[in-house]
Amino acid sequence: MAKDNIRTPIVCVLGHVDHGKTSLLDKIRGSKVCASEAGSITQHIGATLIPIESIRKMSGLKKDADINIPGLLFIDTPGHRAFTTLRARGGALAEIAILVVDINEGFKQQTLEALQILRNCKTPFVIAATKVDKIPGWRVHPDEPFQKTYAKQNERVQGILETKIYELVGKLSDLGFNSERYDRVRDFARNIAIVPSSGITGEGIPDLLMVMIGLAQRYLTESLRITVDGPGQGTVLEVKEERGLGMTLDLILYDGTIKVGDEIAVAGASGCIETKIRSLLKPRPMKEILIEDRFERVKSVTAAAGIKLVAPNLDDVIAGSPLRVIKGDRQKIIDEIDAEMQTANIKLSNLGISIKADTIGALEALSKELESKEIEIMRADVGPVSRHDIIELETMKEPLHKVI
Incomplete structure (x- = not known):
């Protein structure tokens, strides 16, 4: 890892509900998060580190292939809401994305929204055209690279697949993106790679990982150089109580180093919270952070x-907020965190309803939805509904404004 201090790129998986985001991640992880979740849709935000050795093994990369990226860190988010609201230094937390599209259903509303987000954030991405195993007559060859399994299909099935891919290429072209099946892409800077794959059978997954590593290697090496000895910076994913530990934060660290005993600053419901780290826990590698309870304690x-x-006093921490290790100018760090929290994009008006959510991300998403329906918002807060909120609403004249 000392080589150049290049850190793992953070990958986000976006796409329409039910187009197979979690099953794709499960296949990559070799785990079964999907099976244990309600309705197989990701309820929470987790993170999974997939080391480069595992990727080499899965994708058949040559041992001597010169790769300086140590692996891929997948954040498994509920749809693309989290992508826009998990921020790192004002940009999106993920540096590279996989846009999942069901090859049989094509683009849906959420796919288009996700594309718009990727375009706005200028995030490099790959398209995983999933569910190839659902093409009529498709013969399954589990976990094989796409070209091998494609060569074993009959001509009719190959024809159907080609047509579906060209429909995607056409649609992307209408939206202003040049794209092509990944094995035909000459210049990844100009064309978006489409990788036909299946999260259920694992076909095409090796190719997907290889294309991701290639993209990261080519476009992110500079931005992934980190100041390893610098103070840690991260984004809080979740605040939750753990048996025997008390309140804990699940966090993605994207720069620097964080140590037991460090003082940290993090955004709370009523301003910046400063506290000291008691312990740091890491899940075992290749496992999902949210279902794994056998943590290892690390220094x-x-x-x-x-x-x-x-750490102590974490009860009021807001999920989705920035976290910094306090080194140097304490006041400056606190001001930066406060400033970042003020930029949550919520338009408030003098009259309207009150909204509450458990994370900044959810609050922003909710306010966007209401805004699009022209519903005015008077108050927007993170946290549970309190007695105080109810009493305040009672004083409203207009019945429609008595809504939380």
Whole structure:
């Protein structure tokens, strides 16, 4: 890892509900998060580190292939809402994305929204055209690279697949993106690679990982150089109580190092919270941070990583907020965190309803939805509904404004 201090790129998986985001990640992880979740849709935000050795093994990369990226850190988010609201230094937390599209259903509303977000954030991405195993007459060859399994299909099936891919290419072209099947892409700077794959059978997954590593290697090497000895910076994914530990933060560390005993600043419901780290816990590798309870205690962690942090006074921390290790100018760090929290994009008006959510991300998403329906918002807060909120609403004259 010392080589050039290049950290793991953070990958986000976006796409329409039910187009197979989680099953794709499960296949890559070799785990079964999907099976244990309600309705197989990701309820929470987790992180999974997939080391480069595992990727080499899965994708058949040659041992001597010169790769300086240490692996891929997947954040498994509920749709693309989290992508826009998990911020790192004002940009999106993920540096590279996989846009999942069901090859049989094509683009849906959420796919288009996700594309718009990727375009606005200028995030490099790959398209995983999933569910190839659902093409009529498709013969399954589990976990094989796409070209091998494609060569074993009959001509009619190959024809159907080609047609579906060209429909995607056409649609992307209408939206102003040049794209092509990944094995025909000459210049990844100009064309978006489409990788036909299946999260259920694993076909095409090796190719997907290889294209991701190639993209990261080519476009992100500079931005992934980290100041390993610098103070840690991260984004809080979740605040939750753990048996025997008390309140904990699940956090993605994207720069620097964080150590037990460090003082940290993080955004709370009523301003910046300063506290001291009691312990740091890492999940075992290749496992999902949210379902894994066998943590290892570590003294320090270097970016990029998904970690759990234990410290006093975490009850009011807001999920989705920035976290910094306090080194140097304390006031400056606190001001930066306050400033970042003020930029949550919520338009408030003098009269309207009150909204509450458990994370900034959810609050922003909710306010966007209401805004699009022209519903005015008077108050927007993170946290549970309190007695105070109810009493305040009672004083409203207009019945429609008595809504939380």
